[in-house]
Amino acid sequence: MLQVPFIRENQDLVIARLAKRNIDANEMITEVIALDENRRALQAQLDNTLAESNTLSKEIGMLYKSGKVDIANKLKEKTATLKEDSKQLNEQLNSIASQLEDLLFKIPNVPHESVPAGNTDEDNEVVFREGHIPELSKNALPHWELAKKYDIIDFELGNKITGAGFPVYKEKGAKLQRALIWYFLDKNTAAGYQEVQVPHLVNEASGFGTGQLPDKEGQMYHVTGDNLYLIPTAEVPATNIFRDELLKEKELPKALTSYTPCFRREAGSYGAHVRGLNRLHQFDKVEILRVEHPTRSYQALDEMVAHVKSILQELKLPYRILRLCGGDLGFTSALTYDFEVFSTAQDRWLEISSVSNFETFQANRLKLRFKNSNGKSEFAHTLNGSSLALPRVLAGILENCQTEKGIKIPDVLVPYTGFNFID
């Protein structure tokens, strides 16, 4: 959620930047400002009315004590009018405030100046590319065939137990996945991220805090019996650790890492692009997350990007980094870098990480603040990224590391798997 004072003072900039998302925000911004002015006027009126009523009440109390009941009773008549007035003002104020809020919920974050304008993923900007794309033999298989060949992931079994998009990992498939999680967590911990285990179900307030609610409940599984939501990413519970916090400046930055399963309904297409591990309803992910001082958050974003790079370098997977264009940018993000690994057998890039700076957009919803050196409270910046999403890394390893003899496990993982080959 954008901050109203910021909108007020940077009207043109907000509109120009939102245009990068192909949004004409002119009307909305004008309305925000009008509603806000209205709100403030009503607030002032209400405050004055209440102030008067408070003064009278005190007088009445004194009069009763000194036995001057007649005068007190007369004053009471006045308070009745004030009460009626304040009730009306309050209703108006609430109505305006909720209109303003509803409108603010609909406005996405203001893109960073470096965000390219654009509509679709074709307009994303490739900013970095590294790693060797192997030349595979004619017999090379896509990962779902390999999974079957080596019997390490069983999609049909998942269909039986739950439904499409819930695979069963078996034997070396399960072990490789566990190895990856362990390796990622070690790597993140070594880089200063504190490991946390968080709930996999969250309440409404948490879903709201990170921006999934109220508008995007469709992407989450809803446990209606208890009104809880299965998390679509660790970002939700982990960021909400800081909801309603007023930190000290020196407590910043906070850096966390968390492994969780992620649940996404993503009702949508079926077919080649979502085959195998490409898109699942349940998958594992290790997340990194930071709460930063506003002056440092873009440096932090760079550090997070560098960190994810180092993981992919160690895994020796071919990957590229994209700066997302306005049209592809998530609702809550100001700047996002996507990491994609090349899926050789499918001949396409698969997103495996998304690293974003949300600036104060989430913090405003979360009421996540810190006290600055002037003693004023200020919203902190939140950032997060995947390090990494497991299934597509797995797909990348299976496809890129396939040989005649089997799948060669990246060296860095061997201490974790205990085996070199899946065969």
Next chain:
RNA sequence: GGAGAGGUGCCUGAGUGGCCGAAAGGACUUGUUUGCUAAACAAGCGUACCCUAACGGGUACCCGGGGUUCGAAUCCCCGUCUCUCCGCCA
């Protein structure tokens, strides 16, 4: 699932209708002092919104929402969350 208790500021915790934005202690900040660590003493110390150039002032907030009352942290109703005991269970 059954029964009960309770949600007060960063924390502990007092407060049962006006003198309460809220005692006291701790934590924290600043200052004084003692050779350091530390202790003692003194002062300060909630959040949000509104008005003001500023000094300052106003309003709201004691889990949330409604009600009673001239006046509510305090009384009433609904919701919600937490805790304890019993049952069940990893």
